[in-house]
Amino acid sequence: MNLLEGKKGIIFGALDDKSIAWKVAEKCVAHGAKITLTNAPVALRFGTIKTLGEQLNAEIIPADATSLEDLENLLSKSMEILGGKVDFILHSIGMSVNVRKKREYTDIKYEWMQKTFDISAISFHKLMQTALKMDAVNEWGSVLALTYIAAQRTFPDYNEMAESKALLESFARSFGYHFGEQKKVRVNTISQSPTMTTAGSGVKGFDEFFGYADRMSPLGNAPAEACADYCVTMFSDLTRYVTMQNLYHDGGFSTMGMSAKVLEG
Numbered sequence: 062m063n064l065l066e067g068k069k070g071i072i073f074g075a076l077d078d079k080s081i082a083w084k085v086a087e088k089c090v091a092h093g094a095k096i097t098l099t100n101a102p103v104a105l106r107f108g109t110i111k112t113l114g115e116q117l118n119a120e121i122i123p124a125d126a127t128s129l130e131d132l133e134n135l136l137s138k139s140m141e142i143l144g145g146k147v148d149f150i151l152h153s154i155g156m157s158v159n160v161r162k163k164r165e166y167t168d169i170k171y172e173w174m175q176k177t178f179d180i181s182a183i184s185f186h187k188l189m190q191t192a193l194k195m196d197a198v199n200e201w202g203s204v205l206a207l208t209y210i211a212a213q214r215t216f217p218d219y220n221e222m223a224e225s226k227a228l229l230e231s232f233a234r235s236f237g238y239h240f241g242e243q244k245k246v247r248v249n250t251i252s253q254s255p256t257m258t259t260a261g262s263g264v265k266g267f268d269e270f271f272g273y274a275d276r277m278s279p280l281g282n283a284p285a286e287a288c289a290d291y292c293v294t295m296f297s298d299l300t301r302y303v304t305m306q307n308l309y310h311d312g313g314f315s316t317m318g319m320s321a322k323v324l325e326g
């Protein structure tokens with residue numbers, strides 16, 4: 062299958078080989094795309110993205126996703142390297158300062174909350190605004206961000222990330238209107254099952270919760286590789302009229318009330 066033959070894209074957020082973005086990058090290239098990779102400068106030092114870059118013959122361009130200057134540089138370098146405007150972008154970024162510092166939801170430090178929103182959600186608006194102003198995305202291009210169902214339902218230990226995801230999904234709808242009208246670019250979020258990654262396992266009680274979600278979902282938790290397959294279809298020409306949607310990729314979890322496996326314990 063070569064669903065992305067001739068397409069060019071930018072993948073944010075591959076930290077190590079557990080990262081969802083890592084699998085997406087591998088699948089996009091396997092489907093014929095040419096990509097650039099990006100992550101925050103600090104993640105380049107601590108993570109293993111260099112290995113992925115070598116494996117996929119993809120250039121790595123450091124960018125803090127909260128910095129407009131870094132985003133401009135990333136988009137212009139990517140267009141230079143890839144030989145023109147891009148067709149797809151994956152935003153796969155999440156970080157909560159209050160979760161990292163183990164602050165409870167009812168004892169939030171607000172400067173940290175603002176930083177969390179900036180990194181996990183506002184960066185998505187910044188990315189799209191910069192790309193629109195620079196005219197960096199081809200017509201019928203596809204922009205995706207990864208999200209989680211805590212935006213709609215309460216998962217207490219997800220803390221301020223719940224509001225980050227609600228904001229992220231709202232940006233996809235609102236910006237999706239403007240990007241669609243002005244450039245025929247589509248914008249969506251994929252709401253993924255709990256996945257064993259650095260960001261995922263930072264949430265308190267993640268292992269138990271992972272097992273609960275797996276038993277609640279008739280198909281089981283969706284693995285990162287399957288999420289990557291879904292991203293490829295959303296970047297492909299087969300989904301040209303899907304925009305401003307929050308798409309569940311969760312083995313059925315979001316529609317369940319109770320399951321036999323959960324009742325059995």
Ligand SMILES: NC(=O)c1ccc[n+]([C@@H]2O[C@H](COP(=O)([O-])OP(=O)(O)OC[C@H]3O[C@@H](n4cnc5c(N)ncnc54)[C@H](O)[C@@H]3O)[C@@H](O)[C@H]2O)c1
Nearest residue numbers: 074076080081101104126154155207255256258259260261
């Ligand atoms: N793991 C899960 O259970 C799960 C479930 C649903 C959605 N998601 C979402 O998937 C996305 C990817 O997370 P993951 O689970 O692959 O974990 P991950 O830790 O591998 O990826 C998170 C990435 O965000 C990057 N990042 C943090 N601050 C940044 C900044 N200032 N600028 C640029 N990049 C920055 C990190 O370097 C890292 O690469 C996140 O949006 C996450 O919320 C994860």
